Amino acid sequence: MRLNNAHDSVSLGIGDDCALIRPLAGEEIAITSDMLVEGRHFFSNANPELLGRKALAVNLSDLAAMGAKPIGFTLSIALPEINSNWLEAFSKGLFDIARDYCCPLIGGDTTAGPLAISITAFGALPTGKAIRRSGAKVNDDIWVSGSVGDARLSLAALRHEINLSKDDLSEVEHRMHQPIPRVDLGIGLRALASAALDVSDGLLGDLKHILDQSQVNAEIYLNAIPKSATLQKQNSEIQNQFAACGGDDYEICFTAPKNRRDAIYQLSKTLGLPLTIIGLITNKNNVEVNINILNDDGSLLSPTETASLLQSFDHFAS
Amino acid sequence: MRLNNAHDSVSLGIGDDCALIRPLAGEEIAITSDMLVEGRHFFSNANPELLGRKALAVNLSDLAAMGAKPIGFTLSIALPEINSNWLEAFSKGLFDIARDYCCPLIGGDTTAGPLAISITAFGALPTGKAIRRSGAKVNDDIWVSGSVGDARLSLAALRHEINLSKDDLSEVEHRMHQPIPRVDLGIGLRALASAALDVSDGLLGDLKHILDQSQVNAEIYLNAIPKSATLQKQNSEIQNQFAACGGDDYEICFTAPKNRRDAIYQLSKTLGLPLTIIGLITNKNNVEVNINILNDDGSLLSPTETASLLQSFDHFAS
Numbered sequence: 001m002r003l004n005n006a007h008d009s010v011s012l013g014i015g016d017d018c019a020l021i022r023p024l025a026g027e028e029i030a031i032t033s034d035m036l037v038e039g040r041h042f043f044s045n046a047n048p049e050l051l052g053r054k055a056l057a058v059n060l061s062d063l064a065a066m067g068a069k070p071i072g073f074t075l076s077i078a079l080p081e082i083n084s085n086w087l088e089a090f091s092k093g094l095f096d097i098a099r100d101y102c103c104p105l106i107g108g109d110t111t112a113g114p115l116a117i118s119i120t121a122f123g124a125l126p127t128g129k130a131i132r133r134s135g136a137k138v139n140d141d142i143w144v145s146g147s148v149g150d151a152r153l154s155l156a157a158l159r160h161e162i163n164l165s166k167d168d169l170s171e172v173e174h175r176m177h178q179p180i181p182r183v184d185l186g187i188g189l190r191a192l193a194s195a196a197l198d199v200s201d202g203l204l205g206d207l208k209h210i211l212d213q214s215q216v217n218a219e220i221y222l223n224a225i226p227k228s229a230t231l232q233k234q235n236s237e238i239q240n241q242f243a244a245c246g247g248d249d250y251e252i253c254f255t256a257p258k259n260r261r262d263a264i265y266q267l268s269k270t271l272g273l274p275l276t277i278i279g280l281i282t283n284k285n286n287v288e289v290n291i292n293i294l295n296d297d298g299s300l301l302s303p304t305e306t307a308s309l310l311q312s313f314d315h316f317a318s
Numbered sequence: 319m320r321l322n323n324a325h326d327s328v329s330l331g332i333g334d335d336c337a338l339i340r341p342l343a344g345e346e347i348a349i350t351s352d353m354l355v356e357g358r359h360f361f362s363n364a365n366p367e368l369l370g371r372k373a374l375a376v377n378l379s380d381l382a383a384m385g386a387k388p389i390g391f392t393l394s395i396a397l398p399e400i401n402s403n404w405l406e407a408f409s410k411g412l413f414d415i416a417r418d419y420c421c422p423l424i425g426g427d428t429t430a431g432p433l434a435i436s437i438t439a440f441g442a443l444p445t446g447k448a449i450r451r452s453g454a455k456v457n458d459d460i461w462v463s464g465s466v467g468d469a470r471l472s473l474a475a476l477r478h479e480i481n482l483s484k485d486d487l488s489e490v491e492h493r494m495h496q497p498i499p500r501v502d503l504g505i506g507l508r509a510l511a512s513a514a515l516d517v518s519d520g521l522l523g524d525l526k527h528i529l530d531q532s533q534v535n536a537e538i539y540l541n542a543i544p545k546s547a548t549l550q551k552q553n554s555e556i557q558n559q560f561a562a563c564g565g566d567d568y569e570i571c572f573t574a575p576k577n578r579r580d581a582i583y584q585l586s587k588t589l590g591l592p593l594t595i596i597g598l599i600t601n602k603n604n605v606e607v608n609i610n611i612l613n614d615d616g617s618l619l620s621p622t623e624t625a626s627l628l629q630s631f632d633h634f635a636s
Contacts (some may be wrong), residue, residue: 017350020349022346023341028341031336032392
């Protein structure tokens with residue numbers, strides 16, 4: 001495979017026993033690994049070009065969640081057969097996004113076997129400036145980028161659980177197949193956010209990882225969770241379930257002190273990307289972390305409503 | 319999975335979107351990825367503890383070939399089912415060797431799917447000191463560590479291509495299942511070797527990568543290639559084929575100027591590891607790189623003998 005646009009920090013790419021990364025002075029290296037397996041993460045008839053894009057995108061999303069700037073990636077791939085059409089399309093998608101994000105292929109391994117795509121991606125960030133999951137503080141706002149729930153809506157339509165018009169499906173299905181890693185947002189948040197992660201398994205389930213590691217609780221304003229116009233055509237139960245607990249969104253959920261609001265709205269404007277306050281970090285006075293889900297009037301969701309919402313998480317995201 | 323002995327360069331291990339590596343001043347990071355797939359790299363009934371060891375060992379061997387000191391690794395694994403006995407044994411083997419080489423697990427991914435094990439390992443080395451494949455010079459000696467061919471002999475016995483006594487098999491089969499990454503050798507060679515790689519596909523085939531990248535040719539003294547006492551019980555044809563072209567040895571093949579011989583023999587003594595001169599780097603005066611294979615008396619192997627030897631490479635190692 002070709003080695004595309006080199007990066008200053010890559011001192012040796014493909015072709016030796018190892019690749020070499022030489023971080024700039026004062027930088028550390030963020031590392032993330034994701035594996036995609038046929039039948040589990042994508043259908044066997046998945047468009048190989050979109051699959052190539054997505055395989056790297058989900059790793060870039062993890063880099064973004066720490067505030068890291070992509071440097072390069074390694075690819076290990078098991079292929080059941082040499083299908084040159086498939087491989088060409090897969091490579092096109094992969095290298096297109098690699099070029100878009102200045103993240104060249106620097107090494108890897110190819111073998112025969114059931115289709116499995118394993119990527120490890122590397123990013124650089126100033127030493128000590130990584131946005132960890134453990135930094136959320138009481139009274140921090142909870143934010144999410146873009147909108148959530150469309151990838152789940154698209155999956156529901158493809159599974160015939162929900163009927164979507166052709167137009168509506170075309171509005172949302174790119175969210176499932178072509179997630180956009182929020183790399184510039186992550187870099188912009190280094191100086192603003194107290195904690196962050198990317199939303200891959202569902203907003204509330206993923207938020208729990210921040211709460212666990214920060215030892216805090218949260219209140220979530222259910223109706224504040226940003227949803228696309230297409231999702232808003234569904235009934236409120238579907239809207240809330242998909243937005244709060246659907247997976248595959250690859251938005252960034254982050255926390256920040258209230259005095260950063262102006263700066264965060266400015267960043268939103270600069271990036272042309274909506275950033276929305278969806279809740280508040282609260283004191284933890286129990287053993288398990290807890291998310292209180294609130295209606296518009298500030299009242300708690302009833303236990304039945306909460307159970308229904310969270311049940312959807314267990315069902316859809318596991 | 320537990321995070322074992324941390325390394326100075328690992329500033330954040332498992333549990334966030336990314337791991338973080340903070341290289342020491344003046345160091346660069348070597349990166350290697352290998353994927354092992356059931357049916358291709360190991361039998362379905364493979365001992366899981368040995369498999370766990372080998373999965374990391376083959377990556378450590380790549381680090382060794384560059385002269386890098388292990389820092390940590392990520393593991394992405396697809397598992398067809400949760401078999402706790404299998405997983406416990408696999409983890410034991412994996413973490414035992416991780417501890418032996420101070421190379422902790424720092425991240426990864428687990429998913430359902432046909433068994434596939436994808437490891438990316440990281441090592442540190444002084445900036446600019448990596449031993450590349452491209453540095454071999456005319457008149458350099460060609461060396462190999464330990465002995466080669468036993469892993470291939472073991473495979474031949476397990477495939478019933480060759481009959482080995484139980485004692486003989488037990489002498490060689492650890493070479494197939496438990497390769498020893500030559501990490502200390504690689505570190506010692508940083509200041510001595512001009513080029514190096516690890517022998518995974520077969521000595522002569524792998525040597526060609528050095529020749530290709532260095533744009534040189536080679537003479538190989540066939541009988542000088544180090545073979546174990548067990549392999550030496552076989553007829554000379556088997557001996558030569560397995561030693562010259564068998565795979566899975568994970569020894570280091572390297573080149574070095576002749577004036578380094580004393581220092582290399584001293585390193586051999588310090589490590590308790592035989593290091594053997596097996597050939598000479600020569601001028602390349604043709605388009606394709608070429609390996610001349612020599613008998614004890616300096617005569618060239620006949621074309622028929624050479625073809626037979628190299629045919630074995632094509633047959634066994636592909």
